[in-house]
Amino acid sequence: MSIWWAFIVRQYKILSILLYLRFIKTTKIIILGMGMRIFLLYPHPACQKRILMRKDRSLLRLLQNWTPGIIYQMTKNDDESSSSHSSAARMRMVTTIMRAWRTMMNFYSDISSKCDCDLYHGRWVHDPDGPLYTNKTCPIITQMQNCQGNGRPDRDYENWRWKPDQCDLPRFDPRKFLQLMQGKTLAFIGDSVARNQMESLLCILWQVETPKNRGNRLMHRWTFPSTSTTIARIWSSWLVHHTNDPIEGAGADVDKLHLDMPDEFFMEHIPKFDVIVLSSGHWFAKKSVYLLNSTVIGGQLWNPPTSMEQSMKVNHMEAYRISVETALTAIARQPNYAGLTIVRTYSPDHYEGGEWNTGGSCTGKSKPAQRVVENGFTNGMHQRQVASFWNSMQKTGAAARFRLMDITEGFGLRHDGHPGPYRSPDPNKITKRGRGGRPPSQDCLHWCMPGPVDTWNELVLEIIRREFDHANDPIPQLQH
Structure with a gap:
């Protein structure tokens, strides 16, 4: 478990640096890429088998219903920051992405706990x-x-x-x-x-x-x-x-x-x-x-x-x-x-x-x-x-x-x-x-x-x- 959380923390640090440098469009690609990497691969072996062996309906509903909202919020905040370059706009964008990240981690933790537990030892x-x-x-x-x-x-x-x-x-x-x-x-x-x-x-x-x-x-x-x-x-x-x-x-x-x-x-x-x-x-x-x-x-x-x-x-x-x-x-x-x-x-x-x-x-x-x-x-x-x-x-x-x-x-x-x-x-x-x-x-x-x-x-x-x-x-x- 610790190996995979180290992976997540490392990705989080990369995201923070990109945000700090205001590479807005790159940040969008990174956060969505990280989300897809987490949810599609499920870094736990038991979850990998579960995803590879069948279409996980929770995952599909997540990608259908949740990801477009993140894209919309990020695009909206990006437009605001481009037009006003205000600190408030940048902070709203950062807050939105951080909220999305926390939500993603909570969901990841919840679903990994359901499919990663070895019941037999x-x-x-x-x-x-x-x-x-x-x-x-x-x-x-x-x-x-x-x-x-x-x-x-x-x-x-x-x-x-x-x-x-x-x-x-x-x-x-x-x-x-x-x-x-x-x-x-x-x-x-x-x-x-x-x-x-x-x-x-x-x-x-x-x-x-x-x-x-x-x-x-x-x-x-x-x-x-x-x-x-x-x-x-x-x-x-x-x-x-x-x-x-x-x-x-x-x-x-x-x-x-x-x-x-x-x-x-x-x-x-x-x-x-x-x-x-x-x-x-x-x-x-x-x-x-x-x-x-x-x-x-x-x-x-x-x-x-x-x-x-x-x-x-x-x-x-x-x-x-x-x-x-x-x-x-x-x-x-x-x-x-x-x-x-x-x-x-x-x-x-x-x-x-x-x-x-x-x-x-x-x-x-x-x-x-x-x-x-x-x-x-x-x-x-x-x-x-x-x-x-x-x-x-x-x-x-x-x-x-x-x-x-x-x-x-x-x-x-x-x-x-x-x-x-x-x-x-x-x-x-x-x-x-x-x-x-x-x-x-x-x-x-x-x-x-x-x-x-x-x-x-x-x-x-x-x-x-x-x-x-x-x-x-x-x-x-x-x-x-």
Whole structure:
């Protein structure tokens, strides 16, 4: 930030010297050139991307409505100074230009703060206001994520907010969300963690309005009548086409993933959506076979026949990379879909001492961690997902309609936010370690509700606000 303000101050000094020397016509060119340079280039990298990827309506309205007024005022004062050469005329001209400059800087500061803040690097801070809802005020929480209803004895994990380093992430405003999404549909596409996020959003919105259930087994749909806003969910474990048809060495009990073909079901429905929140990844740890061009190229937890061993070149992480690029490329090239796609990055789990099925545990975690415990699998999945995102954007040129919601690093700190052993209301469930220190069966992947997962929807709202609400930003008026 300091580099760019140094640039502005340097330009300001040049302008002051020109004014002092009374190079009136040159001054006009300089101030307008500086204004165009600031507003068209936006010296902050995030703003540069925003301007280069789409026409910013606030900017266009500014240039249309505001710049002609500056030119008029400067020309008027120039004429006055030419005719009278009076000190008063020169001072009026200087005052007008300085006022224009201050207005321009204020507008610059305001708009740069909206598009330059990195939402994904920050820290967790304690929030005395508590959660946006409780397990008693939301009727649709999946029982496995209803940690308080399942007897979890602590609840401080509900009282932490994400604080980006450069700005504040606003607390979720349900009415603002419904206003921005009036007449629109937001769809979550992914696995059970996507369902976790959808239910979190519904719980938050439920506090101001009870929605109507319009869904079915294939697609969950909830509509809020006051604004005709719909929240939908489509299950897609891998985001690519899969079958259970038997092939050599893999029977109907093994999923076959065609990594170069997107999931046809969600692709059929996306033209109906205005915003998509896309996520995946965890199912790639399950038993499956990977195919490209209908040829087996790899697998996970599957022993191929000897005839296929030489072709087994793709592991589950690489398969994930290919699948993400396939899905995003297909969405970007869908001619009937022009909505906003938010790609949520890989959600970290916190199984310590093993995996979900080999004694991994998150028992006893009650506060966010001070630092992220490195997890090679999470890091590998995240890196490949991000690489695929940018590869598909470069390939399709569709970056204007896609946003990467990079939650992985920040949520690596939230080992306290999972159900752990409190995933069932069974009063006889085992919650303590047994003989030999073996932990009870538990869930360290999904998120308690309420809990950290609600922050994902605060990020979604902020992304939507930046995309849909900027057209209503006030345009500065030059004070006469």
